[in-house]
Each structure stands twice: as structure tokens, then as C-alpha cells.
Amino acid sequence: QLSPTFYSSTCPNVSAIVRSVVLQAHGSDARIYASLTRLHFHDCFVIGCDASILLDETSTIMSEKTAIPNNNSVRGYDVVDNIKTAVEMACPGVVSCADILALAAEASVNLAGGPSWSVPLGRRDGTTASRSGANNLPAPFDTLANLQSKFTAVGLSDTDLVALSGAHTFGRAKCSTFSNRLYNFSNGNPDPSLNSSYLATLRSSCPQGGSGDTLNNLDPATPDTFDNKYFTNLQSHRGLLQSDQELLSTSGASTAPTVNSFAGSQSSFFTSFSASMVNMGNIKPLTGSSGQIRSNCRKVNGS
Ligand code: HEM
Numbered sequence: 001q002l003s004p005t006f007y008s009s010t011c012p013n014v015s016a017i018v019r020s021v022v023l024q025a026h027g028s029d030a031r032i033y034a035s036l037t038r039l040h041f042h043d044c045f046v047i048g049c050d051a052s053i054l055l056d057e058t059s060t061i062m063s064e065k066t067a068i069p070n071n072n073s074v075r076g077y078d079v080v081d082n083i084k085t086a087v088e089m090a091c092p093g094v095v096s097c098a099d100i101l102a103l104a105a106e107a108s109v110n111l112a113g114g115p116s117w118s119v120p121l122g123r124r125d126g127t128t129a130s131r132s133g134a135n136n137l138p139a140p141f142d143t144l145a146n147l148q149s150k151f152t153a154v155g156l157s158d159t160d161l162v163a164l165s166g167a168h169t170f171g172r173a174k175c176s177t178f179s180n181r182l183y184n185f186s187n188g189n190p191d192p193s194l195n196s197s198y199l200a201t202l203r204s205s206c207p208q209g210g211s212g213d214t215l216n217n218l219d220p221a222t223p224d225t226f227d228n229k230y231f232t233n234l235q236s237h238r239g240l241l242q243s244d245q246e247l248l249s250t251s252g253a254s255t256a257p258t259v260n261s262f263a264g265s266q267s268s269f270f271t272s273f274s275a276s277m278v279n280m281g282n283i284k285p286l287t288g289s290s291g292q293i294r295s296n297c298r299k300v301n302g303s
């Protein structure tokens with residue numbers, strides 16, 4: 001059972017320390033708020049919120065960092081190291097790397113203009129990683145039914161799926177994650193659920209035969225601000241990833257009313273997003289005497 005007051009006597013300033021390092025990192029990297037938010041998601045969906053994603057490859061650990069959804073894509077590991085160093089200076093051996101990821105996500109969302117919520121704490125760090133689990137993360141090419149089953153598998157609802165997808169209100173995606181929609185999606189035509197002027201913009205950013213690594217804003221309206229524009233974009237057929245647009249455009253989508261409700265009310269999106277981040281942060285945490293408090297987020301203690 002996690003609690004927002006878990007460190008109130010052992011590390012009372014932990015939230016402020018995390019927030020200040022995140023803010024400092026943003027001074028030289030406008031994308032870092034998005035990247036840190038995504039790190040917590042990619043941690044929690046693979047064997048729970050245990051900082052498994054932070055472990056480097058060793059003879060006994062098959063790192064998650066090189067799994068397909070993470071490789072050359074997930075970023076911010078260096079900033080997590082800086083947060084850990086600052087937290088260890090104030091409260092040695094007390095705060096887990098898994099909790100640092102949860103706190104960094106909240107600070108990032110809030111600093112980008114989004115909601116603030118109190119983060120349940122007390123997770124401990126795992127001693128294993130799962131490459132295969134990381135390779136099974138939700139994919140941009142998944143059907144809505146597939147996305148729903150991957151969320152259900154970790155105890156998250158349709159509302160969680162829609163609210164958490166709203167994190168694509170900031171950050172970037174490579175051409176390779178959506179270029180299948182631009183030229184030959186079906187019968188030689190582009191994805192019919194793409195707005196035609198947005199399609200033209202994306203084609204010029206991602207020409208056929210060009211680099212799949214070119215970065216594009218996930219939210220073409222407000223790329224770096226945490227707001228509800230992601231949902232109004234879906235209404236105007238400007239979802240970047242297939243997995244985004246499907247939430248509204250799949251025929252009979254059970255998620256469509258929730259998309260429309262968040263498009264119409266930023267405050268209802270913010271309230272739901274905060275609740276869903278707490279739900280996601282509760283996926284299989286290690287507590288009590290399970291796991292450990294890593295001294296280096298990249299390594300199991302003593303290895
Ligand atoms: C619903 C299933 C999801 C799918 C299929 C998905 C897929 C993706 C993909 C393909 C990218 C671009 C990666 C790249 O090009 O390198 C991305 C970026 C991102 N995702 Fe998701 N995602 C999902 C859910 C989430 C959730 C639940 C969160 C957080 C709560 C999240 C936060 C982000 C953020 C912030 C970025 C931008 C990261 C950056 O700029 O560094 N995503 N996602």
C-alpha cells in the first residue's frame with residue numbers, strides 16, 4: 001500500500017528536490033518533461049513500477065533499454081541519474097528509483113502546464129528486467145481492441161487508456177512510428193482518418209524513402225504544453241499515431257465519448273489524468289521488504 005506521506009520523516013523534501021532537478025534539465029532540453037513522463041509509463045507496464053527500465057545490460061540482466069519500443073526512443077536516463085544524485089545527497093539510501101520516476105512524471109506534467117496530484121510513494125526497486133515484456137508494450141500500430149487488452153492486462157480501464165493517451169499532448173515521435181499511415185495504408189491510399197492538410201504536412205516531414213528518425217510533434221497545436229488539445233486534435237483528425245486516432249475513429253469505439261468529453265473540458269481531462277496516473281503508478285509495486293533501494297538506478301546493488 002503506497003502513501004503520499006511515505007517519506008515525510010525520512011526525506012521530507014524529496015518532491016521539491018525532484019522538481020528542481022527536472023526544472024533545471026528543462027533549461028537545456030524542451031522535450032524533457034515529455035520524456036520523463038513516458039519513462040514512468042514504460043516502467044510501470046513492464047513487471048510493474050519497479051524501475052526495471054533503468055537497469056543496464058549485464059551478464060544476468062537483459063536490459064529493457066534495447067527493446068524495440070525503447071531503443072533510441074526512450075530518453076531522460078541521465079536526468080534520472082542527476083535526480084538520484086541530488087536525492088541521495090539529502091537522504092542517503094532512502095528513496096527508490098521507482099518512486100523517483102513517479103515523482104519526475106508528476107513534476108514534468110505540472111511544470112508543462114498540467115495538473116498536480118499527490119503521488120503515492122513507497123515503491124521499492126526490482127532486481128530484474130524483462131526484455132520480452134518491454135517488447136510487448138502498447139504499439140502505435142495496435143488496434144483499439146489490442147490497446148484495450150494491454151491496458152486491461154495491467155488492471156487499467158478504458159477511461160485510463162483515453163486519459164493516459166492524453167500524455168501525447170507533448171513530446172515527439174519519429175516518422176517510423178506513423179509513416180505507414182501516409183502512403184500505402186490500405187489499397188495504396190493513406191489512412192482515411194487523417195485530415196488532408198495534416199497529411200500533407202506529415203508527408204513533407206516524412207518523405208517516402210527518407211529517414212524514419214525525423215522527429216514530429218505529437219500535438220501539432222501546442223507541442224510542449226500539457227493541455228487538452230490532444231483531444232480536440234482527434235476531433236479534427238489530427239491524431240499523429242494510429243493508436244491515437246483509433247480512440248475516436250474506430251467505428252463503434254467505446255472510447256469515443258470519453259475523447260469528446262475531454263475535448264470539451266480541460267478540467268475533466270486533468271482530473272481524470274491525475275487519477276489515471278495514480279492508477280498506473282499502482283501497477284504491482286514492490287513494498288515492505290521486497291526488492292531494494294538501489295544506490296545507482298542503473299544497477300542492482302552489489303553488482
Ligand atoms: C496507449 C498506448 C500508447 C502507445 C501506442 C504509445 C506510443 C508512443 C510512440 C510510438 C511514441 C513515439 C516514440 C518515438 O518515436 O521515439 C510515444 C511518445 C510518447 N508517449 Fe506514448 N504511447 C502510448 C501511451 C502513452 C502513455 C500512457 C503515456 C504516459 C502517461 C505516454 C507518453 C508519451 C510521451 C510523453 C511521448 C513523447 C516522449 C518524448 O518526446 O520523449 N504514452 N508514444
Ligand SMILES: [Ca+2]
Pocket residue numbers: 042043044045046047048049050051052053
Ligand atoms: Ca518495470
Ligand SMILES: [Ca+2]
Pocket residue numbers: 169170219221222223224225226227228229230
Ligand atoms: Ca499540448
